[in-house]
Amino acid sequence: MREEKEVFGVMMRIIISSAGRRVYLVTWFRQALVEAGIEGDVYVLDHDRRAPAAAAADGFRQLPPYTSGEYADQLLRTVDELRPTLFISLNDCELTALSQGLSTRLRERGVVVPCLEGASHRAVADKLRMSRALTRIGVPTPRTALLSDTEAVHALLETTPAVILKDRWGSGSSGLLRRTSEQLRRWLATDSATRSDLGGSPDDELVVQPDVVGTEYGIDIVTPVRGGPVAGVLARRKLSMRNGETAAAVSVDSSPFAGLAAMLADGLGIQGTADVDLMLADHGAASVVDINPRFGGGYPFSHVAGADVPHFLVASTLGLDPHPRWNTYRLGHLGAKHEGIIGFESSPDGSAMGASHQEGAASWTARAVQTT
Template sequence: MTAKPEAIIISSAGRRLYLIDWFREAFDALGVEGRVIVAENDPTSSSASYGDVSRSLPKYDDPDYGPELMRLVVEFDPRIFVSANDYELMHVHVNSGLANSLRDRGVLVPGVSAAWQAGCADKLQMAKMLASIEVPTPATVSGADDQGIDELSAQTDEFVVKHRFGSGSSGLRVVSADHVRQAVTEASLSAPSAGGHSGTRDDVAVQPKLPGTEYGVDIIGSLTDSGMLSGVLARRKVRMRAGETDKAVTVDPAPFTRIAERIAEVSDLTGLIDVDVFVDDFGGASVIDINPRFGGGYPFVHLAGADVPLYYLAQVLGVDIGESWNRYELDVVSAKYESIRVTG
């Protein structure tokens, strides 16, 4: 009887076809017959027909999502489930208990604890959680907190206003202190909320604009020993587009190691999370956002030599690949570009 190929599921990959390619290449590098199962709720998305096997899943908030996902697991017996969608991850890790159901079947679900997943989805709560573990982060208040906004106004002239429960820098604006309340009101009109109601000022987060330079940092935890840091990858952001890094240069990750170790430990991290960090002129680092998934900045370190997909597969297959997967060349500048394919 022919052995069943190894498999992983990548859900909601969207435009990130490179992630599918890199997992394919990782199977090849390990000499393992493997398949990348791509699951999408939009059959005409860029990635929907790009997998070795493609399957349609209901949207994460559909009652049939969980049962259909588990049928996919029974059919292919995957080693890993990866999603690139913040809201889907919130559903899997927090709202439905699906992460535990998948793990009970032997499927690795990288990420953070349910408490930290919920915190990463709420920018106000995330700031409180980071402050509680002594990781520097900007003071953050709700858009409905007039007193808090007044107190911040006494300390800064520029503010960042963004959706509290948003994804991909949604609602992001940089405004002066004179216009912060108007910006909050405008952001609330399109703000997603935790309870599904229409957005309010409380669904907007307000922070002082930090001085310095923005970096993207990938923190990678062991897949077999939660909370144990395995690697740190970093790049300096040169240009942003639509809330995602568009051009970046790879840098030494050492300055971010202490923060990475602390976050990995307290969040019970397994696998990769994407962290946005501002560094001031004196070298002080402040975390401004955490995305518990492969982020749009990972490609910049991958092209310079890092290989997290290879690390994922090696860990779940029990193959020793040493430390080469988290080494990369410094000062490599990369930029994204557009491509297009027929999807329907």
């Protein structure tokens, strides 16, 4: 494992928490440091010591699950040990914990933590709250009702031939089901004690929305890590999905989404990057269907087309001017995700170690992703 290095008297250490399978992000942040001439390293935190991203990092620390009462204290001890400059989380549940005061405790230690604050995070984590919050700030979004609110659901069914049901606090399209309005009417008319359940969730944990007919897009809204005006918008048209994540996409011009991005950044106080899912209806109106205040599964398609958000976030953290073309990319560039494998160095007891000796594997992953 490499020794600590310094830039401008300060160690530029990046922690990517809950990195899971996102080997490419670890690789791209490591490349951003090297290409900017900044000394530093990238550590991964995860509850799974075999998380693939751990093998691509300079170092790894295991954390308890978010549901554990030991999670927050262990995270703070780990941060005190590693003394990172930048802390990035890739998990919705962890971002919830950060928004409830944990990010403040990290910032008190001098760590930059781009994430939404409490009210804004609750507004995007809860699909019902999100619909109401976006409507208040004038952002188009599908009308939303709790499945348990039968009066509101019946009123919605009068306006659309088909609906989508999904988990109120879901992530990665969890609980998503499509039904015709007539199918849902019949389901609601059956006796609650005998009717079959939808997705296994209680009625007050499922929301109902119109099934918007149109084309699905994903955009990344990028702001400085401490918040501020939009610095860049990246956009792609989704071609296919797999397990709730974009599997193939083509890069498109982001200028039609610039106004929407500015409204969301200002209304929510976005810090760093946020992944937004949109439906562009056949008549041309864009409607926000989901917001993830983190790197989402669509960002790699913009990166392989030429964008470089890790570079921007590193520069923003240190107060440096980013490369002027970090938010430009080739239009019409088709990308598709693929399977890959990465090897671990192992200690004698079989536990995973960081990847200070995994340069070859990390570089191979970067090449494979970028040439797909």
